[in-house]
Amino acid sequence: MYTRLWLVTIIILSFPACNALNPFCGSARPVPLIGTLSPSSISFSQVQQGAALTVSGSQFVSASEVIINGRPLSTMVVNSSKLNVMLTTGIISGPGTVKVRVMTPSGNSADLGCTSGGKSSVLTLKVN
Numbered sequence: 001m002y003t004r005l006w007l008v009t010i011i012i013l014s015f016p017a018c019n020a021l022n023p024f025c026g027s028a029r030p031v032p033l034i035g036t037l038s039p040s041s042i043s044f045s046q047v048q049q050g051a052a053l054t055v056s057g058s059q060f061v062s063a064s065e066v067i068i069n070g071r072p073l074s075t076m077v078v079n080s081s082k083l084n085v086m087l088t089t090g091i092i093s094g095p096g097t098v099k100v101r102v103m104t105p106s107g108n109s110a111d112l113g114c115t116s117g118g119k120s121s122v123l124t125l126k127v128n
Helices: 002-014 044-049
Strands: 033-038 051-058 065-068 076-079 082-087 096-104 123-127
Touching (some): 044 051
Antiparallel strands (some): 076 082
């Protein structure tokens, strides 16, 4: 019995980054994936009034944040595929292109060899 348990432990610990095989990865968070922005372009006058931006994708969790030009923002997580954030002149200072991504902080299992959290790819929001 102990030999079998030891063998299973060796197999699991030989593949620590594989969340499906590592039972210690239960609190690991997925890397967020983004697909679209709505709206995909916006006028600066709308930003001056305060405008909502919806980021759609997948694998969002309650700790996910929208990052605009490297700055993390207060984010409302609607569900695992939709995030909302308010755009203001404190975030966007004028017309141009704005880099938008989603970041999910790692869970508490990173020291066990589990992959957890991360940053999505970047989408561009055009501000006219």
